[in-house]
Amino acid sequence: MSNSKLYKGSLSTIILKLLAENNKMYGYEITQKVKELTQGELNITEGALYPALHKLEAEGFLEVEMQRVDNRLRKYYKLTQAGTKEKVSRIEELERFIETIQGIVNPKPSLG
Amino acid sequence: MKQQLTKEEIQFIDTYLKKSGVEFIDVRIEMIDHVASEIENRLEENSTSSFYDEFKLYMIQHKKSLLKNINKYRFTLCSKILKQFIKNLFENTVLICFTLLIIKGLVLNSIIAISIEDLKLYFIFILGSSIFLSTLFPLIWFRNQQISVMKLAAVVCYFINYVLFRLIATLVDTNFIYYSIFILLISWVNISFVYTQVEYVKLYKNKFQLS
Numbered sequence: 001m002s003n004s005k006l007y008k009g010s011l012s013t014i015i016l017k018l019l020a021e022n023n024k025m026y027g028y029e030i031t032q033k034v035k036e037l038t039q040g041e042l043n044i045t046e047g048a049l050y051p052a053l054h055k056l057e058a059e060g061f062l063e064v065e066m067q068r069v070d071n072r073l074r075k076y077y078k079l080t081q082a083g084t085k086e087k088v089s090r091i092e093e094l095e096r097f098i099e100t101i102q103g104i105v106n107p108k109p110s111l112g
Numbered sequence: 113m114k115q116q117l118t119k120e121e122i123q124f125i126d127t128y129l130k131k132s133g134v135e136f137i138d139v140r141i142e143m144i145d146h147v148a149s150e151i152e153n154r155l156e157e158n159s160t161s162s163f164y165d166e167f168k169l170y171m172i173q174h175k176k177s178l179l180k181n182i183n184k185y186r187f188t189l190c191s192k193i194l195k196q197f198i199k200n201l202f203e204n205t206v207l208i209c210f211t212l213l214i215i216k217g218l219v220l221n222s223i224i225a226i227s228i229e230d231l232k233l234y235f236i237f238i239l240g241s242s243i244f245l246s247t248l249f250p251l252i253w254f255r256n257q258q259i260s261v262m263k264l265a266a267v268v269c270y271f272i273n274y275v276l277f278r279l280i281a282t283l284v285d286t287n288f289i290y291y292s293i294f295i296l297l298i299s300w301v302n303i304s305f306v307y308t309q310v311e312y313v314k315l316y317k318n319k320f321q322l323s
Binding site for chain 1: 116117118119122141142143144145146148149150174176177178179180181182184188189191192319
């Protein structure tokens with residue numbers, strides 16, 4: 001997707017959703033997972049991903065775990081309890097948004 | 113099997129990022145892992161290529177995005193630190209230290225009967241040490257590695273102390289009772305600062321395996 005502005009608003013929802021399904025993930029893994037799920041259509045940049053992760057962490061939705069992997073440290077993110085709750089409401093919000101946009105982009109022909 | 117980057121190659125990425133202005137180790141750790149993972153992936157796809165070629169190529173393509181927005185979450189972090197300070201005001205350790213401080217002040221005053229001027233000095237000494245511990249000590253402790261949370265916490269401590277001292281100067285300098293109460297309150301706030309900084313020091317020492 002060339003216009004990254006389109007996904008930026010829903011990036012934190014995507015992160016919460018992925019973490020709910022995968023228990024713990026690190027930054028690079030998230031970018032690869034999104035690429036895989038969207039067949040390369042969505043390419044999350046570092047400049048968008050990390051600030052989003054740090055914001056979610058500072059807000060208390062994510063907790064961090066450090067692990068030593070191959071000569072370096074890896075920062076894993078996990079959902080907190082508050083994060084799990086937040087995920088549910090953000091996904092509902094995103095679904096409603098998608099429906100709304102559908103209504104504009106693809107309006108159903110009205111009868112009569 | 114996936115090729116793993118060597119210690120020297122990881123060090124190379126670290127030095128490069130440091131020189132590119134990513135001063136905080138906690139921010140850098142994550143970037144190093146990202147860059148290293150991507151390079152490892154590329155080397156796996158193209159086994160004839162070398163670390164330095166892939167590194168150069170990656171930086172040409174991604175450096176701007178990598179270094180963008182690294183400080184964007186500062187404001188949220190500030191409010192998180194403040195919340196932690198406030199929460200720690202009511203931590204047992206902080207309350208016990210604070211109570212001991214008051215008891216010692218009272219003992220000095222009533223039993224040893226030191227003069228009011230000396231008592232003032234005693235309070236100021238305690239206050240000064242706690243401010244030193246909360247603002248300067250963590251920075252001296254981790255002098256080789258800058259950690260964003262702790263530096264920000266020190267700035268927050270400094271700012272709050274500045275405001276409180278401005279208040280004390282304008283409001284209560286003449287009346288000893290008010291002065292003591294105010295100094296005690298500021299000490300309480302600063303004991304909580306110290307406690308929070310010690311928490312951060314422990315966290316970074318253990319979690320990030322820093323020295």
